[in-house]
Each structure stands twice: as structure tokens, then as C-alpha cells.
Amino acid sequence: MASTEATQKAGAYLGGDRLKSTIRDARVRVRDGKSMVLDGTQVDAKEQLAGYQMIEVPSIDEALSWAGRCPTAKYGTIHARPIADLPAA
Numbered sequence: 865m866a867s868t869e870a871t872q873k874a875g876a877y878l879g880g881d882r883l884k885s886t887i888r889d890a891r892v893r894v895r896d897g898k899s900m901v902l903d904g905t906q907v908d909a910k911e912q913l914a915g916y917q918m919i920e921v922p923s924i925d926e927a928l929s930w931a932g933r934c935p936t937a938k939y940g941t942i943h944a945r946p947i948a949d950l951p952a953a
Contacts, residue, residue, distance in 0.1 A: 867934045871919050876930065880917030914940070918947075 871877040891902045914936075921927050924946065931942035 867936075868917065870933070871917070871930060876919040876921050878918040878920050880915060882915040883913055913943075 868877065868880065889903070893900045893902065917934075919927060919930055921930065924944065927944045927946075931937060931944045934942055936942060
């Protein structure tokens, strides 16, 4: 909570939340116009996404700096990447 509060005070915090266990995961695919709902995660992995936090900072280096200050980095892995720009409709 202190890490989130620090990003909020810095004006970088956009949002975030914890995620439920992957046991409740589902995936949706549309093939040949038909929607299919598939249970479970897409890949087997040792790690799972436990939550997310979106921040807005000027560079990936600053994002990595924030990630390194997050207590979760001591026990798990923080994945940092930019959000893709979508083309105008």
C-alpha cells in the first residue's frame, strides 16, 4: 500500500487492482464467426499475474525505477511495459 501511495503522491498512478486466482480464468476466441469460451489460462507457467498497476511516467527507465521500489519485486517479478498506442478510428 505504501508503494501505491508513493506513486499516487508523485502523480504517476493511473489505477490498479489485485486479480483473482487463475482457477477462474477464461479465454474467448472467435473463429469463423463463432465465439468459443475456453476455461483456464492460455499457457502453463510457474508465475501468474497477481495484479496490475498502471502508472504514467515519461520513460521506461522511470517505470523500472518505480517497479524496483515495489515490495512485490522482493518476492516475485514485476513486469513493466508501455501501453500500445492505438490508431485513430
